[in-house]
Amino acid sequence: MSRLAVPKTYKLAIGGKFPRSESGRTYEVRTADGSFLANAAKASRKDARDAVVAARAAVKGWSGATAYNRGQVLYRIAELLEGRRAQFADEIVALEGVTRAAATAQVDEAIDRWVWYAGWADKFAQVAGNANPVAGPFFNISVPEPTGVVAIIAPQDSSLVGLVSAVAPALVAGNAVVVVASEAYPLPAISLAEVLATSDVPGGVVNTLTGSPAEIAPWLASHEDVNALDLVGAGALDWVDLEIAAADTLKRVLRPEQGADAAAPSLDRITAFTETKTVWHTKSMI
Amino acid sequence: MSFLEYAPAPESRAILNLRDEYGLFIDGEFVEGHGTPFQTISPASEQRIAMISSADSTDVDAAVAAARRAYQRTWSRMSGRDRGKYLFRIARLLQERARELAVAESLDNGKPIKESRDVDVPLVAAWFFYYAGWADKLDHAGLGADPRSLGVAAQVIPWNFPLLMLAWKIAPALAAGNTVVLKPAETTPLTALLFAEIVQQADLPPGVVNIITGAGDTGAALVGHGDVDKVAFTGSTAVGRAIAKTVAGTDTKLTLELGGKAANIVFDDAPIDQAIEGIVNGIFFNQGHVCCAGSRLLVQENVHDEVVERLKARLSTLRLGDPLDKNTDIGAINSREQLERIRELSDAGVDEGAERWTAECEIPDDGFWFAPTIFTNVSTSHRIAREEIFGPVLSVLPFRTPAEAVAKANNTPYGLSAGIWTDKGSRILAVADRLRAGVIWANTFNRFDPSSPFGGYKESGYGREGGRHGLAAYLAPAGAARPARTHVAASEAAAVEAPRKSARTPKRQAKGTKR
Numbered sequence A: 001m002s003r004l005a006v007p008k009t010y011k012l013a014i015g016g017k018f019p020r021s022e023s024g025r026t027y028e029v030r031t032a033d034g035s036f037l038a039n040a041a042k043a044s045r046k047d048a049r050d051a052v053v054a055a056r057a058a059v060k061g062w063s064g065a066t067a068y069n070r071g072q073v074l075y076r077i078a079e080l081l082e083g084r085r086a087q088f089a090d091e092i093v094a095l096e097g098v099t100r101a102a103a104t105a106q107v108d109e110a111i112d113r114w115v116w117y118a119g120w121a122d123k124f125a126q127v128a129g130n131a132n133p134v135a136g137p138f139f140n141i142s143v144p145e146p147t148g149v150v151a152i153i154a155p156q157d158s159s160l161v162g163l164v165s166a167v168a169p170a171l172v173a174g175n176a177v178v179v180v181a182s183e184a185y186p187l188p189a190i191s192l193a194e195v196l197a198t199s200d201v202p203g204g205v206v207n208t209l210t211g212s213p214a215e216i217a218p219w220l221a222s223h224e225d226v227n228a229l230d231l232v233g234a235g236a237l238d239w240v241d242l243e244i245a246a247a248d249t250l251k252r253v254l255r256p257e258q259g260a261d262a263a264a265p266s267l268d269r270i271t272a273f274t275e276t277k278t279v280w281h282t283k284s285m286i
Numbered sequence B: 001m002s003f004l005e006y007a008p009a010p011e012s013r014a015i016l017n018l019r020d021e022y023g024l025f026i027d028g029e030f031v032e033g034h035g036t037p038f039q040t041i042s043p044a045s046e047q048r049i050a051m052i053s054s055a056d057s058t059d060v061d062a063a064v065a066a067a068r069r070a071y072q073r074t075w076s077r078m079s080g081r082d083r084g085k086y087l088f089r090i091a092r093l094l095q096e097r098a099r100e101l102a103v104a105e106s107l108d109n110g111k112p113i114k115e116s117r118d119v120d121v122p123l124v125a126a127w128f129f130y131y132a133g134w135a136d137k138l139d140h141a142g143l144g145a146d147p148r149s150l151g152v153a154a155q156v157i158p159w160n161f162p163l164l165m166l167a168w169k170i171a172p173a174l175a176a177g178n179t180v181v182l183k184p185a186e187t188t189p190l191t192a193l194l195f196a197e198i199v200q201q202a203d204l205p206p207g208v209v210n211i212i213t214g215a216g217d218t219g220a221a222l223v224g225h226g227d228v229d230k231v232a233f234t235g236s237t238a239v240g241r242a243i244a245k246t247v248a249g250t251d252t253k254l255t256l257e258l259g260g261k262a263a264n265i266v267f268d269d270a271p272i273d274q275a276i277e278g279i280v281n282g283i284f285f286n287q288g289h290v291c292c293a294g295s296r297l298l299v300q301e302n303v304h305d306e307v308v309e310r311l312k313a314r315l316s317t318l319r320l321g322d323p324l325d326k327n328t329d330i331g332a333i334n335s336r337e338q339l340e341r342i343r344e345l346s347d348a349g350v351d352e353g354a355e356r357w358t359a360e361c362e363i364p365d366d367g368f369w370f371a372p373t374i375f376t377n378v379s380t381s382h383r384i385a386r387e388e389i390f391g392p393v394l395s396v397l398p399f400r401t402p403a404e405a406v407a408k409a410n411n412t413p414y415g416l417s418a419g420i421w422t423d424k425g426s427r428i429l430a431v432a433d434r435l436r437a438g439v440i441w442a443n444t445f446n447r448f449d450p451s452s453p454f455g456g457y458k459e460s461g462y463g464r465e466g467g468r469h470g471l472a473a474y475l476a477p478a479g480a481a482r483p484a485r486t487h488v489a490a491s492e493a494a495a496v497e498a499p500r501k502s503a504r505t506p507k508r509q510a511k512g513t514k515r
Helices: A045-064 A067-083 A085-096 A100-120 A124-128 A161-172 A187-197 A213-222 A239-247 A267-271 B057-075 B080-096 B098-109 B113-134 B162-175 B190-201 B216-223 B237-247 B272-288 B301-315 B336-351 B402-410 B425-434 B467-472 B490-496 B498-514
Strands: A026-030 A036-041 A138-146 A149-153 A176-180 A206-209 A228-230 A252-254 A274-282 B024-026 B029-031 B038-041 B048-052 B152-156 B179-183 B209-211 B230-234 B253-257 B263-266 B296-300 B355-358 B373-376 B393-399 B417-421 B439-442
Touching: A036 A187, A045 A138, A045 A149, A045 A176, A045 A206, A045 A213, A067 A085, A067 A100, A067 A161, A067 A187, A085 A100, A085 A187, A100 A161, A100 A267, A124 A138, A124 A267, A149 A161, A149 A213, A161 A176, A161 A187, A161 A228, A161 A267, A176 A213, A187 A206, A213 A239, A228 A239, A239 B237, A274 B425, B024 B057, B024 B190, B048 B190, B057 B152, B057 B179, B057 B209, B057 B216, B080 B098, B080 B113, B080 B162, B080 B190, B098 B113, B098 B162, B098 B190, B113 B162, B152 B162, B152 B216, B162 B179, B162 B190, B162 B230, B162 B467, B179 B216, B190 B209, B216 B237, B230 B237, B237 B253, B263 B272, B263 B402, B272 B301, B272 B393, B272 B417, B296 B301, B296 B402, B301 B373, B301 B393, B336 B355, B336 B373, B336 B393, B393 B402, B402 B425, B417 B425, B425 B439
Parallel strands: A149 A176, A149 A228, A176 A206, A228 A252, A274 B439, B152 B179, B152 B230, B179 B209, B230 B253, B263 B296, B263 B417, B296 B393, B373 B393, B417 B439
Antiparallel strands: A026 A036, A138 A274, B024 B029, B024 B209, B038 B048, B355 B373
16 A cells, blocks of 8 residues: 655745745646646735845845855755755656656756855955056955845746756855746745755745746836846746836846756856945055 | 135136037047037036037937947957057047146036046046056956957946046947947037047047937937947936836846945044045035035044034135136036036925035126035935935034944945045944945045946946946957847837837847848
8 A cells, every 4th residue: 555645835935934925825836747736825916025025134144144154055055955856856857747867967957056156155256356456545446245135037947957047146145035936847946945944044045936927026126125136037028127117226137048058157147146346445654 | 815815827728729619420520410509608607618519319320320330340350459559549649638628628517627637637548548458458357258349339428527437438448349429418518529539630440439419318319229239327317217228128238327325434533634635525526516426424423513613614715716727626516407406405405404504605606606515413314315416515414333324324225435434444344344335435535546446336326437347348258148038029029119129120130230
C-alpha cells in the first residue's frame, strides 16, 4: 500500500513570514499536462505594498552589513539550495514538463549563479568605484552604493534559474527586493523563499509575491518608495506603461529581456541597482 | 573710502566680436531657423545682446540628420586617436579664447565675471582636455574591450552654467564616438554659439556638433526625435520626468541630472571660519542658480546662533551688481521668470512663519536682482525647506545629534549633493556613508572636476557626468544586445499610442539599414 503524500500549502513571503494573500485569493497551478498541482496565493495590491514596507525596513540592515558578510550569506543560500536539489528538480519537472536531467541542470545552474554572485559582494565596489585625480588638494573617491528597494518582475518562462538570475544580483550591493514570481511556475519561488528564510538572509530582504504580474506590477511601478524596477520578465505585459509610471518617481528601470539569455550573469546587473557616490575630502596644509 | 567702497573695475566688452544675429549651427554652417527668432538679453541691464534663431521641428530633423550622417560617414569610423586630437584642439581654442568666453557668459547669464573667468571657463577647457585623452582608451572605460558608441546624442542644457554644461555634455559624447545635437537654454544661447565658431576653427567634420537654439518646444522635439540614440538632460525634475516618459519603451539611453535641495551640515566642532566661507560658496555661488546648491543649512544647535550671526556679517560684505565688474560677488538673476519664482517662494517662507533676513545692498534700477537672504526658524515642512529655490536664499534648520542631522538631510525626494563640516575625520566618513546623495563635500562645497563623477540619487536623476562613469554613459559594451521591444507589433502600438510610436517607426528602419 502506497503512502499518502502530504502536499505543501504555497503562500507568499513577506518580511520573513509566510502569509496568505490578505485578499484570500488563490489560483490553480497546474502541471505541464494540465493536472492540478497546488493553489498558489494570488497577491493583491495590499500584499505588494506590505512587501515594499518590509523591503524598505530591511534596507538599512542589509546594506549596512559588511560586504564580506553579505557574500557569506549569499553563499550560504547556495549551500542550502544544494541540499534541496531533488525538491527543486521535482517542482520543475512537474511545472515545466521537462526531463529530470533538464530540471536538474536548471537547479545546478541556479546554484552556480548564486555562488558567482556571492563572490562579487566584496569585489564589485573595487571594479565599479574610482579614486579621482582632481586638480586640487582633495582626496576624492567614488563608490557604488545600493539603490534601495528594487521591484522585480521575474522571467516568466523559467521557474528557478530566471528568478535567481534576477534576484541574486540585486542583493549583492545591499538592496532589498520585492519579486513577482513566474505566474505559471510559482512554486520554486516559494520554495526558494523557504531556503532564504533559513539561510541568514534577514527577513524582508527578499519578499516573494505570486499571482498575476499584470495585476501587481503597476502598483510596484508607481509606488513612491520603490527605487528601481527590473522589468526583465515583463515582456508580455504592457511594460511601456510600467516604465512611464516608474518615471513619475524617476525609478531606475531595466527593460524586458527575452529568451534563454535573459538576465545572464553580469556585473552590469549588479551595478544597475547601485548609485555612485563621490566624496570630496579636503587635505589640510602641513 | 571704507574697504567696501571699491571703484568700479569693469571687464571690457571690447574683446567681444558678436554678430547681431545668430542662426542655428547645423552641419558645420550657421543657417536660419524656421521658428520665430527671439532676442537674448543681459539680465543685468535688460539690454538686447543679439537676435537668436529658433529651431522648429524641421530644423530639429535637419540637425539630427546631419548628426546621423556625420556619425555614419566620419566620426564613428575615425580612430580614437584622431577624435582625441580634435578634442585637444577644442580644449586649446577654449583656453585661447577664455577671456572672450568669460565676458560673453557673464553678459548673457548675469554671473559675476570672477566666476565665469575663474570657474566656468577654466573648467570648460579642463573638461575637453580630460575627455580628449579618453578617446583612444575606451577599452579601459569599464565596459570591456571595444565598446561601441551609441550614435546620435540629443542634449538639452540649462541656463545656470551655459558653457560648462555644454562641455559636460559634448566632451564625453564626442570622445566616445557619438555625434551630438545640443540645445542651450533659451535665455543663455550666446556662448554655445561662440562654441560653434570654435568648432569651425577646430575644423571638426561638419555635423559632428550641431547646436540648435529655441525654447522648451525645441527641446521637446529634440529629445522626442525618433532618430536619436541617447538623450542627456540637465534641468528641472519636472522636465526630467517628462523626458523619461517620452523615451520609455524606446531603445534610447537616458541620463538625467535634475534638481536638488542639498543639506550643508555644520557640526559644533567645525572650523567655523572655513564653514562660513563654505556656506556662502554653497548657496550664494552663481546667485544660488546651482542644482547642487547647499540651500538647507543644518547647524548643530549649540553653534546655531553664532553661525547665523557670522553668516549675516559675512553676507553684508558681499557686493551685488554689475556682473562684468571684477569686484562683484553676486550678479544678476538670470531672468524675470526666475526672479518671480524666487520671490514667490521667499514670500511663502514668510507666510509659513520663518524669519527672513536680507542683506542690505543697493539694487540696480534695471535688470533682475535678489539680495542674499537667510531664513531662520525654518521647519522641515516649510516649502523653503522642501522645494528647490534656485536662488540666493538659504534656509537654516538646527539639529542636536548626528543621527538627527542625517535624518533631516535625507528627508527629501532629491539626492544630488550634501556638505559636511566637522574637524573629526571619522565623523565625516560615517555621515558621508549615510547621506543619500551623489556628491558629498567634506569641509568644502561646490567643487567640480572633470575626473570626478557628478549626479544624483533618487529624484535628482540618474547617470553620472564626469570621470570614467561619465564616459560610460555614452558607450555600450561590444556586441551588446539591443534591449527587447514591446511584444506589441509596431502597427498595433501605433494604433494605441499614435504620436510616440509612429515617430519611432522611421528610426527602426533607419537602424536596419545602418547595421
